[in-house]
Every structure is written in C-alpha cells, then in structure tokens.
Amino acid sequence: MLDSVLFYFFAGVAVIGAALVVTSRNAIHSAVFLITTLLATAGIFLQLRAEFLFIAQIILYVGGIMVLFIFVIMLVRLDVPLHHLRFRMKNLVVTVVIAVLGAEAGAIIYLARKLPGQGLFIQNMAPPDKLAPNSEKLAESLFSGYLLPFEIASVLLLVAMVGAVVMAKNKKRTEEES
Amino acid sequence: MNPTVLTILHFLQTWWVELTCGVVIVAVVPLVAGYVVLLERKLMADMQARLGPMRVGPHGLLQPIADAVKLLIKEDIIPAESDKFIFWLAPVISMVAALTSMGAVAFGPAFQVARDINIGILFVLGVSSLGFLGIILGGWASNSHYSILGALRSTAQLVSYETAGGLAIISALLLSGTLKISAIVQAQYDQHAWFIFLAPVAGFIYLVASIAETNRAPFDLPEAESELVAGYMTEYSGFRWALYFLGEYANMIVVGSIATTLFLGGWLRPFPNVHWLNWLDFLPAVIIALVGVYCIYRAGKQPVKVQTGFMWAVALGCFAVAFVFAALWLLHLFHRFGVLIPLNLDFILPGLNGAFWFLLKVSGYIYVFMWLRFTLPRYRFDQLMHLGWYILIPLAIINVFAVGISMLLEANGVNRWIGMVLTTVLVLAAAVFLVRWHDQRTESASTASLTPDSYAG
C-alpha cells in the first residue's frame, strides 16, 4: 500500500516535471523542473530498493550535471525577451506522431499484462525484506565482474573532462598574449 | 471503519517513531541553529574581551527569538527584475537540503529517522550537497552583480572542497568498511580507537573541507561583508534571509555530525572498551550537575534580581536533567540487586548517554569552527582555490593510498599504530613537498606574471 502511494507520487511528479521541462519558456525554469524530475526518478529508484543508485542519482545528476547546466544557462543568458513559444505546425505534427507511437507502445504493454509471462515476473521477485544489501552487492560486482567497464568509464570521464576544458577555454585571450 | 482510515492508522502505527523524529528535526533544528548563532556571538565576544548580547533576556538568551520576530515582521522586498519563482524557491531548497540530510544522522544508537539505511553517510553527504543549488539559484534570481559574483564564487569553492572532503571521508570509510552509520560507530568500538587516531590527516582535511563547505571563515569570501556586501544573500531580506542563514548553521551541525560519526567515535564515550573506566558512564549526569552547581555559584554574583532568578532556574533545569540520568541509573542498579520496581527503563540509558556524548562532540567541533573564525584572517579567492585544488585534493588522494597501505600492513602483521605512524609521516612529507613546491612556483612566477587573475578582487 505504501509502495503504491509512493510510486504514484513520484511518478506524478516525474511526469509533470518532464512536461514542464519541455514547455517552459525560460531555460532556468526548465532546469529547475528537470531537477524535480531527477529527484522524483531518484525516489523511484529508492522505491525499487536500489538505494545506491538513488544516492548516486542525487549526487551525480542533481548535484553535478544540473549545476553544470545552470552555470551554462547563466553564462549564455542573452538578456532575452523570452521569445514567445510561437505555435508552429511542425511542433504539433511531431507531437502527434510521437504520441501515436507512444500509444502503440503503451497498448503493447497494456495488452501484455495478462500474458502468463508477466505473472512469472512477479512470482520470482524477491520480497523487500529478503533482498541482499544493495551497496555491497553493487560494489562486489562493480569491482570483480564489471571491472573493465568501470575502468573504461573512468577513462571516458577523464576524456570528457579534458575535452570540455579544451572546448570551453577562452582562446582569444591566449592569442592576444602570444 | 473505513478501510482508508484503517490503512492510515496502520501506517501511523508502523512509522510513528520516524514521523516524530522528522517533526522534531523540522521544529527543533532551526531553533537550535538560532541558538548556535547566539553562541557564536557570545564566543566572539569572549575572545574579544567583551560581553556580547546581554540585553535581550537574561544574558542575552532571548536574542535569537527577538531576531526571529524581527525578521518575520520585516517587509518582504523582491527585486523588480528578478525571477519571482526562483527567488522564492532558492532559500527553500537550501533549508530543505540541510534539514533532510539531518534525517540520516544518528544522535545515538536509537535516534535516527532513516533507520539504518544502507548508504547512511553517503545520504547525508549527497543531500547536503543539494544546498549548492539553493545558493546558485538565489544568486541568479536576485538579478544583481554582487549576488551573482557571490553565488559563483561560493559554488566554485563548495565544489572544490567537497571533492577534498569526500576523499577524506573515503579514507575513514576504508577503515570502517561500510557506509551504514551504526556499523561505522560499531567499527570504531571494535577497533578500539576513534578513526581520527587511525587517520589523523584525513580528519584534518575533513575539518578544513567542512569549514570551506559551510562558507565559514577563513573561507568566507563569498559572504564577507567587506567584500561582496552579503554575496548571494544581498537581495534577500526578512524571513528569506533567515532561511538562508539558518540553513547555513544547520549545515554546520550536519557537517559536525558527519565528522563526529566518522572521526570522533559517534556516540561512544571516551575509552569505550576499557572496562576499568566504566565509571565514565556516570559522567553525563555528573557534568550536567556540575554545570548546575556553577550556575548556583554565579547566581549570587548577578547584579540584577531577574538574572539571579534566571540563574537559579537554569541550575534547577540542569539538576532536573542530571536527576533524569541518575534516576535511570538508580533504577538499573535496583534491578541488578533484585529490588522490584515495576518500571524497566533500561533501554533508554544507552540512547541518552550516547546522545549526550554525541552532542558534546558536535559542540566541540562547532567550537573549533568558531575558534578558527575568530582567529584566522580571510583567504583571498584565488588563494582559496589554489589551496583546494593544488594542495588539499592531491593530499587527500595520497592519504587514501596511505590508509590503504596501513591497512595492508596491518593485515600482514605489522602493529597497527606503527603502520599508522609510518603512513602519516609519508603523507605529511607529501604535504610539506606540495606546499613548498607551491611557494617556489609563486616566487618564480610573481615577477613574471602580470596578467590579472580574473577571480581576485
């Protein structure tokens, strides 16, 4: 019972936040609504008993990526008179097409609910109190079975860091000095 | 009865402890933060050979309440061109982040909202780092130069020192092997030493990093009055400013709690494993009773009758608390000797004692914060960033290696303290090398570089 209340709360906040991200005129408002969506997603992770991912999402996504986004939005703020979201036919067509595709996928999910396969999922799902401690299991597999992807991810982050610094560096000043 | 009402009642019955703790945190922590402000002003006065707030209430003890009332009835000024939604949201984020992270902090073996969560320390760290968002958004929404500059500087500083602090925490977590708060304190009990003795450099790095993270002096350039008016708080007045300010002090309490849990033994009394020192368990009651006796001694010396009466009231309060501690002990003794009293309150004792030691240690840590504030001059911003990135982060990384090496040595039979001393000497040598390398570079570069640093001044 508590599970469903929590799920509906977090799901509602996530979907409403996502809709507001996509339709806000102001980029900073979009960023703030994205933060709400990310926090709601973290809540969904917590509700699925994935505690480490919950806190990883909060530290990395909200505390890292969104701070980066907000900095960049502040940097490129053009003192915009917020250009009114003009009604464009293209946007409506695209939204309708994507909605139709989504309705197809949703229908598939809905119709597959009653298939015998889906019941199998629920029966094999471990009850919450019998789950192995999440962080320990994750750490174990991250440092033994998935060590190579872990190292590759760290190299990727290093490359991204170097790349971002190189690209965002102020080249004009160094040209003037030399 | 209505099934919905039944489910609600069942929910309350299962979760009433956590809900009560949550309500207590939201209600009590801002009040406590207000009194920490008063404590800081009194300490500042004491270190500057004056008296501090004395007028409002006896010995100025009603000063926070007067401040709160003043801030509440102040006019709510919103800058004209600001973004109203974000202007409203920013202090709320700051305060909510600080209060939520208090939820996983354990004041004693039994007082914790997020009971025994798998990721205890990481939760506190992660959620308290959401406070930066409040600072950036607040600085931006104020639409003023000082605010944006202050917010950017503050965030840059926070991010840099959070990395160093996180690495220092990793060193302590290596020693404990788990993220659960109760297990960390249990590990300190099992290893017969507070982690600050096993990883002293990590404790020091965390002290410096936590001072920078809470924007306290000597790292308080972003909100120093002589530099940036009030930094990101410039355009906030009245209750919004109070939210920011209280959020900052609540953050201080959170950071002190993390340090106490990880480095200072949490709720363990000094020397918890030494059995002939078990009489130290009586210390909480004795200390509080001594404070009461001191109040009675000073009561006779007060110039004004009201203050005398107040001192007597405080003394009686102290004696009442000491009596509560002592009464529980007496009940325990009666039970030991078989005297039948139909009231077994033994389970409260470890919690109360633990809470006392925990609060004592957190207060000591906050006292060190304030002491450093009143003693050291402020760092300039580029010096601050240099200290964070060039000295503290390499030192913290080297410290992680050192703690790992000392654990490896201990597993291979070397005495734990010898391993600790060796690795600490190594890390301190690295620190000396880093600082001297920096000094040489600035000496050689100071005559050559004339390009102004964009962050300074």
Add this chain to the structure above:
Amino acid sequence: MMSPAHYLFLSLALFLIGCVGVVTRRNVIVVLMSIELILNAVNINLVLFSRIFGDVAGQVFALFIIADAAAEAAVGLGIIIAFFRNRETVLADEMDLLKW
C-alpha cells in the same frame, strides 16, 4: 499492488516527453536537458528489471549510464559555449552555417 506495467508506463511517458522536447525546442540547452530525460527513462527500466530478476547487472548498467550522461553533458555544454562565443546564439534555428 505494483506490477512492472506501471513502471514501464512511467518510463515510456518520460521517454516520449524527452523525444518531444528534443525535436520541438529551439534552445539547444533545453534539447540537452530532454536528452537527460530520455536517459533517465532508460535508467528506470533497467532498475525495474534488475529488481524483478534479482540481478545487480541492471543497476551497474544504470550507474554507467549516469556516468556517461555526465560526460556527454559536459562535452555538449562545452560545445555550446564554444559555439556561443563565436555566434552569440543558442537557438538551433540560427545555427545554419552549413545551410546551402
């Protein structure tokens, strides 16, 4: 009682809203934010199935996706800053140097 269908609907909704955002918005930064929405939808799916099957590989993969999203956001924002420095705009309509 929760069934996987609920979570699948939620991640489908987030995915679709992200897609609409990517295609519709002019501001490139908002496009990047919509991409983050899509990645989050995928994460929810992964964690759901990791919970159902009791296999921690789903959560490991989700963690890598978060790390990858961080890298991508950093580089993408670096590109935007570099472009902004040259052309003073962040609207996708006005980034038309390669138009014939």
